[in-house]
Amino acid sequence: MLNDTSIAGSARASNTSLYTICLFASLIGFGQNALLVSLPTLVATTDITIASWSVLIAIGTVLFIPTAPYWGKRSDRRGPKSIVLTALLGLSLCFSGMAAILYALDKALLTTTAALVLLAMLRIVYGVTVSGLVPACQHWAILTVGEQHRLSAITSISASLSMGRVLSPVLAVALIKLDPLFAITVVGFAALGLFVVCLMTPALTPKPMAHTVLDKPITMTIPRYLIIALLLCSALGVLHYSLTPLLSAVSSLSAESLSDWVGYLLTLSAIVTLATQIGVVKKKKLSLEQMLFWGGLLLMIGYSLFLFANITAYLIGISILSVGNAILTPAYTTKAMSKQSGHQGQISGLLATSHTLGFALSALFVAASTSLFINPLWFSVLFAVALFTTITSMSFQRGLETRN
Incomplete structure (x- = not known):
């Protein structure tokens, strides 16, 4: 009886720690969307153009590209808590500092040039520190629930990111109506509050491992998963960059309603993603191989629907895409991390780098589509086909190995 009580208490403590870690991760999704929602107002109320904001x-x-793997590797060696603390402090400094600089600019205490220089410095701090937040949270979640529940831990972090993206647009809009700087100020203070919570959260340190020399670099043990991550975010990035032009092609929509419909589509995507993560992935309705296959197939179908200039097709397409992304991301992340159990933080960081590279490359393909006078979503379809081909080739290879 005493042993059962002890086990139950330990399980409750693990669940509490996992929920707390998810709260840390959710802030990055909240902060990203809060800044994006605030941008039109910030452009209208300052001398900083949208082009300058894009560069910032x-x-x-x-x-994120060079620093995420570094933080992941450090998490493997010294544990994830210190990385999460650093990220939350960097997040707080960036958003609080941004609000202070924009307030000073509004009161003519700073010139536009000085404000831009200071904002650029804050974005450097953001990139260097916050890049470790998601890899460290994933690693911390796995340490909390155990490697045998790796998929559940990764899905919990993914769901928390989705939750942040679901809640942030509505809350940000409400805060902006009170003051243009309220949304980003709230993110800054929330990060500081979570920094204090993180200080009080029990730290978990990875088990020390004997020093071993790997036969080949970690990147060579998970190349196909890095390719899948790159293709996934390249396709998604093209869609995000192209939403406004795509909606402009729908004759039934007025120019005034375009921004609203961008918000509707992104909110629908976040809601469907969260529902799939909780209802399908967390409940283990599919095996990892099935998640990879169906995720890749749904991406091809979803992006294909965006080739039709029809709002109904867009609504159905983004829902299908969101289901595909929700089941595909935790599947390939879990499979990649299972390749090197002692380097899970580093693998998470490498996947984050692939994600960032994908989004960066997508901007180039959108620009290319403009020069070629073609629908940019053809590139998304191409990436989705390449992704599905990679997944099916992996399954075929596994089948041959099993047969032999």
């Missing part, structure tokens, strides 16, 4: 955002995003 890109500065932080590009820095």
Whole structure:
């Protein structure tokens, strides 16, 4: 009886820690969308153009590429808590500092040039520190529930990111109506509050492993999963960059309603993603191989529907895409992490780098589509086909190995 009580208490403590870790991860999704929702108002109320804001955002995003693997590797060696603390502090500094700089600009205490320089410095801090948040949270979640529940841990972090993206547009719009700087200010103070919570959260350190020399670099043990991550985000990035032009092609929509429909589609995507993560992935309705197969197939179908200039096709397409993304991402992440159990933080960081590279490359393909006068979603369909081909080739190879 005493032993059963002890086990139940330990399980409750693990669940509490997991929920807390998910709360840390959700803030990055909330912060990203809050900034995007705030952009039109910030452009209208400051002398900073949308082009300048795009460069500022890109500065932080590009820095994820070299720094995410570094934080993942550090998490494997010293544990994830210190990385999460660093990320939350960087997030708080970036958003609080951004609000302070824009307030000073509004009161003519800073010139536009000085404000841009300071904002660029904050985005550098953001890119260097916050890049470790998701890899470290994934690693911490796995340490909390155990490697045998790796898929559940990864799905919990993915669901928390989706939850942040679902809640942020509505809350950000409400806060912006009170003051243009309220949304980003709230993100800054929320990060500081979660930093304090993280200080009080029990740390978990990976088991020390004997020093071994790997036969080949980690990137060579998971190349196909890195390719899948790259193709997934390249296709998704093209869609995100192209939403406004695609909606403009729908004759039934007025120019005034375009921004609203972008918000509707993104919110629908986040809701469907979250529902799939909770209702399908968390409940283990499909095996990892089935998740990979159906995820890839649904991506091809979903992106194909965006080739039709019809709002109904777009609504159905983004719903199908969201289901595909929701089951595909935790599947390939889990499969990749199972390749090297002692390097899960580093693998998570490498996957994050592939995601960032995918989004960066998508901007180039959108620009190319403009020069070629073609629908940019043809590139998304091409990426989805390449992704599905990669998945099926992996399944075919596994079948041959099993037969032999």
